[in-house]
Amino acid sequence: MFGALFLKECKQTLKSPVYLIYVVVFVLFVNSQLSNDGWREMQELQEPMPGQSYYGETITHDKALIMEGTLANLMEEVSHNSFATYPLGFYKGVNLTEKEMERAKEILKQCTGKSFETLTYEEFQGAMEEICRLVGKGSSYEKKSYENRIYVPMTYEQAKTEYDQLCISDRLTKAGMRLFCDYAGIVLSILPIFIGVSRGLYDKRAKAQQVIFSKSALGVKVVLSRYLANLTLLCLPVFTMAFYLQMPLYEMAKEVGVRGDFWAFLTVPSVWLLPEIMAVLALAFLITEFTDSILAVFVQTVWGIGGLFGASTLVGDFGLKLVARWNTMGESALFSSMEKELFINRGYYAAFGVLCVLLTVLIYERKRGKGEKLYGKVRETDH
Amino acid sequence: MEKYGKLTISFVRRQYWPHMVMLLLLVVFSGGFVSFKGLDGMQAARVMEMYGTFGGILLFTPLFMPEQDREIWELERSKQTPMWQVYLPRIVLALFLCILYILLFVELMKRGGGNFDPGILFRGAYCEILFLGSIGFFVSALTNQAVIGYMAAVIYFAFNIGGGKYLGKFALFQMMQGEYGNWSYWFMGAAVLLVFGVFMRERRR
Amino acid sequence: MEAAIEIRNLTKNYGKKQALSNVSLTIPQGMFGLLGPNGAGKTTLMRVLATLLKKTKGEITVCGVPIENNRQIRSMTGYLPQEFSMYGNMSAYEALDYLAVLSGMSKAERKVKVMKTLERVNLAEKKRTKVRAMSGGMKRRLGIAQAIIHDPEIIIVDEPTAGLDPEERIRFRNLLCEIAKERIVLLSTHIVGDIEATCENIAVLNQGKIVFQGKVAELLSYVEGKVYHVEIPVTELERVKEKYMVTGILTTGTSAGVKIIADEKPFPQARWVQADVEDAYMYLMHRESEALSVYRE
Numbered sequence: 001m002f003g004a005l006f007l008k009e010c011k012q013t014l015k016s017p018v019y020l021i022y023v024v025v026f027v028l029f030v031n032s033q034l035s036n037d038g039w040r041e042m043q044e045l046q047e048p049m050p051g052q053s054y055y056g057e058t059i060t061h062d063k064a065l066i067m068e069g070t071l072a073n074l075m076e077e078v079s080h081n082s083f084a085t086y087p088l089g090f091y092k093g094v095n096l097t098e099k100e101m102e103r104a105k106e107i108l109k110q111c112t113g114k115s116f117e118t119l120t121y122e123e124f125q126g127a128m129e130e131i132c133r134l135v136g137k138g139s140s141y142e143k144k145s146y147e148n149r150i151y152v153p154m155t156y157e158q159a160k161t162e163y164d165q166l167c168i169s170d171r172l173t174k175a176g177m178r179l180f181c182d183y184a185g186i187v188l189s190i191l192p193i194f195i196g197v198s199r200g201l202y203d204k205r206a207k208a209q210q211v212i213f214s215k216s217a218l219g220v221k222v223v224l225s226r227y228l229a230n231l232t233l234l235c236l237p238v239f240t241m242a243f244y245l246q247m248p249l250y251e252m253a254k255e256v257g258v259r260g261d262f263w264a265f266l267t268v269p270s271v272w273l274l275p276e277i278m279a280v281l282a283l284a285f286l287i288t289e290f291t292d293s294i295l296a297v298f299v300q301t302v303w304g305i306g307g308l309f310g311a312s313t314l315v316g317d318f319g320l321k322l323v324a325r326w327n328t329m330g331e332s333a334l335f336s337s338m339e340k341e342l343f344i345n346r347g348y349y350a351a352f353g354v355l356c357v358l359l360t361v362l363i364y365e366r367k368r369g370k371g372e373k374l375y376g377k378v379r380e381t382d383h
Numbered sequence: 384m385e386k387y388g389k390l391t392i393s394f395v396r397r398q399y400w401p402h403m404v405m406l407l408l409l410v411v412f413s414g415g416f417v418s419f420k421g422l423d424g425m426q427a428a429r430v431m432e433m434y435g436t437f438g439g440i441l442l443f444t445p446l447f448m449p450e451q452d453r454e455i456w457e458l459e460r461s462k463q464t465p466m467w468q469v470y471l472p473r474i475v476l477a478l479f480l481c482i483l484y485i486l487l488f489v490e491l492m493k494r495g496g497g498n499f500d501p502g503i504l505f506r507g508a509y510c511e512i513l514f515l516g517s518i519g520f521f522v523s524a525l526t527n528q529a530v531i532g533y534m535a536a537v538i539y540f541a542f543n544i545g546g547g548k549y550l551g552k553f554a555l556f557q558m559m560q561g562e563y564g565n566w567s568y569w570f571m572g573a574a575v576l577l578v579f580g581v582f583m584r585e586r587r588r
Numbered sequence: 589m590e591a592a593i594e595i596r597n598l599t600k601n602y603g604k605k606q607a608l609s610n611v612s613l614t615i616p617q618g619m620f621g622l623l624g625p626n627g628a629g630k631t632t633l634m635r636v637l638a639t640l641l642k643k644t645k646g647e648i649t650v651c652g653v654p655i656e657n658n659r660q661i662r663s664m665t666g667y668l669p670q671e672f673s674m675y676g677n678m679s680a681y682e683a684l685d686y687l688a689v690l691s692g693m694s695k696a697e698r699k700v701k702v703m704k705t706l707e708r709v710n711l712a713e714k715k716r717t718k719v720r721a722m723s724g725g726m727k728r729r730l731g732i733a734q735a736i737i738h739d740p741e742i743i744i745v746d747e748p749t750a751g752l753d754p755e756e757r758i759r760f761r762n763l764l765c766e767i768a769k770e771r772i773v774l775l776s777t778h779i780v781g782d783i784e785a786t787c788e789n790i791a792v793l794n795q796g797k798i799v800f801q802g803k804v805a806e807l808l809s810y811v812e813g814k815v816y817h818v819e820i821p822v823t824e825l826e827r828v829k830e831k832y833m834v835t836g837i838l839t840t841g842t843s844a845g846v847k848i849i850a851d852e853k854p855f856p857q858a859r860w861v862q863a864d865v866e867d868a869y870m871y872l873m874h875r876e877s878e879a880l881s882v883y884r885e
Contacts, residue, residue: 001689001692001693001694004689004695005689005690008682008685008686008689012675012677012678015677017526017528017531018528018531018534021531021534021535021538025538032546033545081421082426093417093418093426093429094418094420095418095420095421095422095426096420096421097420097421097496187541190537190541191534194530194531194533194534197530198528198530198531201530202675205451206673206674206675206676206719207671207672207673208673208674208675210640210667210669210671210672211667211668211669211672211674211687211731211734212687212690213640214638214639214640214662214665214667214669215662215690215691216659216662216663216690216691216692216738217689217690217691217692218659222690293401294445294529294530294533295401295405297530297533297537298405298437298441301437301533301537302437305537305540305541306416308544368639368640369639369640369641369642369658370641370642
């Protein structure tokens with residue numbers, strides 16, 4: 001019975017204009033992003049040779065370099081009196097008052113007045129803490145931030161390791177799929193909201209709520225079949241596009257003599273994107289079932305778009321962000337150092353999604369026993 | 384006149400107030416997302432264009448929500464008052480709320496010691512916010528589904544982040560790049576979409 | 589187990605408002621009519637029986653099963669709400685098939701039953717018509733189809749004939765009678781004619797209370813010998829209406845034929861006529877409102 005219901009729900013979704021818009025927008029977006037700059041970088045992929053003048057960049061953990069880079073950044077922001085901060089995960093430009101500016105300049109002078117040999121890391125940290133107090137939360141002068149954002153040129157050895165990792169551990173396709181996930185993740189933080197809201201409101205719109213409530217099917221079956229059908233159909237263009245965009249990469253891998261990971265188009269998006277879709281769709285289901293309104297559109301759009309603006313870096317720093325960014329081809333060593341963080345993040349969202357679906361089931365069952373509204377007056381017009 | 388007042392109050396009570404509350408929340412929580420301290424012209428424009436524009440989507444997309452129910456729509460159509468006269472007061476209400484909303488932002492930014500021309504910012508922001516809102520309005524009129532209207536407006540907004548160059552004079556986020564001349568295009572676009580929205584909706588069935 | 593719905597002291601409150609108060613009712617097999625003015629609590633009662641509303645107080649068993657066993661009750665019940673509709677983009681066949689799945693029917697069962705039920709309600713030829721293109725009558729028929737497809741012991745239909753044309757209404761009533769042969773059909777209406785034509789047992793609900801329960805014949809006996817027909821000049825009409833309970837007027841030119849309910853012969857020229865359910869119902873409601881006004885004073 002569940003299978004039949006699931007298939008019927010799939011058919012319903014396929015007929016809905018919202019789904020059609022989703023597919024078109026998703027395909028166009030991913031295609032435009034990746035055909036522009038995505039694989040081009042890849043085509044220049046060459047094994048680094050000793051004696052090159054430039055090998056790309058990497059994040060450093062060298063304290064002296066961190067201090068240098070951070071202070072240079074501070075000088076830049078002080079001179080413009082415009083500080084980038086991300087207090088709630090959203091970009092917020094902060095401008096200081098004259099008094100605050102004076103203090104900031106003083107701190108800067110204290111640090112730059114000394115040579116880097118005499119400025120200890122502890123002193124530097126203290127100064128940065130004070131800057132944080134001035135500009136507020138979420139600036140690049142927080143310890144967590146500045147220790148992960150200073151880029152330096154790679155040496156030959158580093159570049160060689162990077163290349164080897166890209167070819168051996170990532171087998172090219174994995175790296176490519178990460179870039180795909182980066183772009184796809186952006187749209188997938190928004191578009192599934194509309195699918196969820198429109199399904200959630202359809203019973204009410206069609207005035208079919210009462211009669212569906214009166215049937216013997218358990219709420220779990222009703223809600224879960226809808227959720228899984230929509231989830232499956234949301235994933236369909238994702239994996240299709242992943243496969244389609246992976247093909248040229250797979251060929252390219254052969255050319256450089258690497259056996260690409262054929263299944264990357266399934267494995268990487270499954271970890272990277274599936275939990276995101278699960279969470280976004282489930283929350284849309286939950287809010288819509290709870291409020292019987294389009295509230296989810298506002299709440300979740302702010303969440304999605306806000307998160308997008310909120311990224312302080314486009315590579316890594318997963319934390320608990322909804323959209324996991326990796327806007328680069330490769331950086332394999334960096335990625336493997338952050339892979340665990342990503343797993344935790346995605347695990348969290350998958351669990352969040354499951355939780356939202358369970359809550360939706362509970363609310364559905366409650367509404368069913370209470371007429372059609374969860375709270376407030378049950379219909380007063382009673383014949 | 385009293386008739387229109389009654390119709391509009393009923394619309395607010397039954398359908399619109401949650402949107403007005405959301406708009407208020409958008410203002411109340413703005414401090415967490417944008418800074419109002421010492422903004423210059425471009426920074427102030429950024430606040431209005433990246434954050435303030437959501438207010439337009441919120442205000443103009445749901446104006447047809449009662450009539451999404453076919454029975455209500457048919458009932459209203461059977462009355463003497465032409466439908467455009469039912470919609471017009473709602474549009475006027477939304478236009479008015481939009482003015483208040485932008486004035487509030489401009490005031491907040493002025494108090495934060497902003498250094499910009501409030502008149503020019505207001506004109507541009509009003510037209511831009513109206514334009515984005517009218518996209519939601521138009522699409523929800525066309526499809527008879529507010530959800531699709533929101534979807535269209537949000538997609539248009541998102542598309543402008545990377546693809547503004549393809550939209551010519553109708554691109555959003557122009558003022559924060561120092562281009563203040565597009566307000567008339569936004570305004571014209573909005574006017575056309577609003578009028579055609581009502582027209583298409585009533586011609587459809 | 590005897591097939592009957594037993595309701596004991598059922599009370600349902602919406603906040604402070606009491607929609608049903610202390611309702612006790614036995615609904616046996618066959619057609620059962622629930623009569624009452626708008627707002628009497630008919631829909632509330634039916635929704636409680638369909639497990640869509642929780643009762644505040646009282647006990648209900650359906651064929652021996654307590655109403656708290658939601659799931660079992662739902663599988664035994666077919667419910668046609670007052671405003672029935674389905675997803676507009678589904679055809680009659682798809683909609684019925686979808687609802688049959690929700691009733692837990694297997695694929696093999698559905699394959700046979702969906703078509704058969706559509707035939708039964710005369711929709712077989714329209715099986716490809718989309719719900720959004722259906723007329724009121726077609727939607728109602730689809731509604732009854734979904735209520736009977738899983739062979740429930742109890743069928744609850746709320747105002748099924750509202751909005752149907754006379755021909756459709758009669759066809760619909762006959763269909764219900766046919767279905768009621770081997771089960772309970774509970775039908776609510778404020779159209780007295782529906783009850784007269786179909787139901788043996790009835791209950792009258794007014795302001796959340798049961799004011800009558802029994803056979804149609806018993807209700808008729810209330811007004812037996814109290815219904816008169818009289819021809820009066822049209823100019824007298826207002827005065828007569830004030831003084832007597834008038835259940836029918838037919839004006840022809842300057843005179844009017846009036847149907848009056850009165851305990852004694854109202855006019856010498858009045859002649860006694862056969863009472864119908866409508867008269868009895870009017871009499872009952874009139875008596876109720878008088879009792880109520882006495883009580884209020």
